[in-house]
Amino acid sequence: MSGDGPGPSTPNVPPGLNLDTRVIEECSALVQQFRDRKFDKTIAVARIMGAIPTAFVEGGPGQQAARSYIGMLDQIEKELVAAASRGNRGGHHSRSPSPDGGGGRRSRSRSPSPNGRGDRRARSPDRGRRPGIRERSRSVSPADESGSKRQRVNDSLLPWVIEGFIIEPTLSPELAKTRRMLLEFAKDPKYVLGTIRNSTNHVAFPDSEWLAIIKGDAVDLNKVITNQFSVSHERHRTEAIGDGVQILFGSSTPTKTVSTHADWLTAWSKAADATTFVFPHRRLELEAYRRYITDLFVSSAEHVHERVILLDRKLCNEVAGRRDLLLSDCGQFSHWERSFLNDNGAAYLESKPKTKEVSKGVSAGSSGEKKKSEPCRRFNDERCPSNKSTCRFAHICSRCRRNHPVSKCDRPSAVSDTFGAA
Structure with a gap:
């Protein structure tokens, strides 16, 4: 590295880190070389620390960046070890001859017997494995059946992944923990749902909304309140009809919608209980958001409550679509408040033409009846x-x-x- 010092901050680096573009490129190249096994982890760490000018300044931005890149090395190391372990298990039965020369005899002893028994038990993929762990991770959906033949994507070439590693130290502990859990859940959402449904203390909640929580999506309160008063069972079934194309059977639209403050409180309480069951550390965040929306209901006239419900839906979708914002960050919602609650707000005005069209339709019908007479x-x-x-x-x-x-x-x-x- 030259001694000219760090250059201007790049768009992919959060404020405060001030990493030169050349530093980012060099560190990314070192991560890729470690993934390609051109040198071991010790050398990779040493070179990354040497590439970042302020890596040894305690508590400084350079130390945060170095910690992020070293975290990437740790993750790659785990993946390489796991891949090697899978390769050893997969090649166990086609192993080359052992040093004692018994490799050929071992291969013959594992060949199928005439009656088709014995050896099949030894080759059973379920033998010695915990059910529902690795098998499920390899068969999440029919579209992933050929996943073992696909090459793994190189994360170090994805700018947003690198940016995520750099920004993560600047996130609040709650956001960072939620992000780590969502990354883990994404490996097999259906398996996570199964563990929740078979737990002894989970709340009654629609499966579709459990999955929404597991995937980090917003919960549909209309489905929650419909489930609250429903006496029928939720039955969903999917059928694959092509590459990545599935048809969902048994899905229905909510028969009840959230239209009042009382409806919202009922549905939100259920949704908050389910969310904190999966993410216990979000309890204070959800309680702060409940107080925020309740204050809007209380301080608004009853005819405005419908707008508050629409605002809540927008805010939940907005937060669910990001990984750097909490529902308790109410100070960042002021522009959405103006858009939905003010008479001149863009979101409110967008909903008005629908009402006008209905009114015109009624007037036209009345005029038509008058002409017909x-x-x-x-x-x-x-x-x-x-x-x-x-x-x-x-x-x-x-x-x-x-x-x-x-x-x-x-x-x-x-x-x-x-x-x-x-």
């Missing part, structure tokens, strides 16, 4: 091209309002004969 002038002149069912006006006499033209009416003429619809 008016006598048709052309019918009374016996020249209407439309029949009774298609004409916009009534085929009735303009004088007595019976089912005949005015020319056939026996009632005396009146001034009203001159009025009628065209």
